[in-house]
């Protein structure tokens with residue numbers, strides 16, 4: 001049995017969060033993960049607060065277990081959602097794509113456990129000082145908006161500078177990855193790409209099929225020129241975007257306009273031509289649809305086996 005401080009802190013059986021994937025992680029997926037013993041997370045993404053309120057209320061009907069809401073801080077509705085989660089007394093808030101320090105006093109006053117995603121030791125320290133209950137150290141192997149540092153380099157460095165528990169994210173999709181995260185000092189993991197193909201995940205089937213078909217080298221990061229690099233599957237759209245970044249006759253405004261709405265086109269419409277299929281580098285290892293429960297039980301029984309034997313390379 002893996003015993004992590006996160007299990008007691010949050011009232012969960014397994015120290016695993018489902019990533020807050022915008023346009024994808026809704027009440028159905030979050031409740032399935034929470035019912036399976038992990039922490040399911042509803043993604044607010046760029047959605048207005050009415051939509052998010054509806055999803056929170058639905059999740060409360062679908063599970064009696066704790067769940068979280070992810071707030072994407074670049075969203076124009078981030079401040080509205082920040083107030084909403086306090087009103088709805090959500091158990092856990094995770095944040096991404098920015099520094100949540102300004103909201104944290106109010107969230108902590110409402111009894112919310114705040115667990116920011118951080119791409120560096122500096123931001124990890126900052127959010128710990130501001131009252132974070134834990135941090136998610138997310139490496140650049142992840143899908144979506146990414147930092148530069150890899151999971152294997154970032155996680156132990158964050159572990160060394162904070163006292164709160166650290167979850168590892170980026171590049172983890174099986175028991176070996178979970179075991180490795182624990183070896184680096186993490187107390188838990190956050191997984192996105194594998195849960196994208198969970199049976200309870202309502203993303204468009206074209207998106208699931210692309211993840212299942214993807215191989216190890218099938219992701220690309222675009223958007224570095226705009227200051228917010230995004231990892232997605234290689235498609236005609238992401239390759240064309242990449243080429244335009246190096247074409248100085250294309251303005252930043254034109255690039256922003258090209259990217260706007262492209263994740264929604266992939267997740268909701270399954271648009272193979274114009275969609276942005278955000279996914280982590282581990283997509284190559286995600287090969288089948290399963291229920292969230294099957295995924296979690298399979299991963300933890302593998303991780304426990306490995307960790308109890310420490311390593312097959314050591315006697």
Ligand code: TUI
Nearest residue numbers: 022072096097098099117118119143144145146147228
């Ligand atoms: O946020 C994510 N992943 C995301 S957000 C997203 S929606 C989006 N779509 C298009 C363009 C941009 C975003 C898709 N995937 N992961 C967590 C994460 N947070 N990764 C990196 C960060 C981060 C970056 C800077 C956290 C804090 C931070 O602070 C900088 C500062 O000081 O403001």
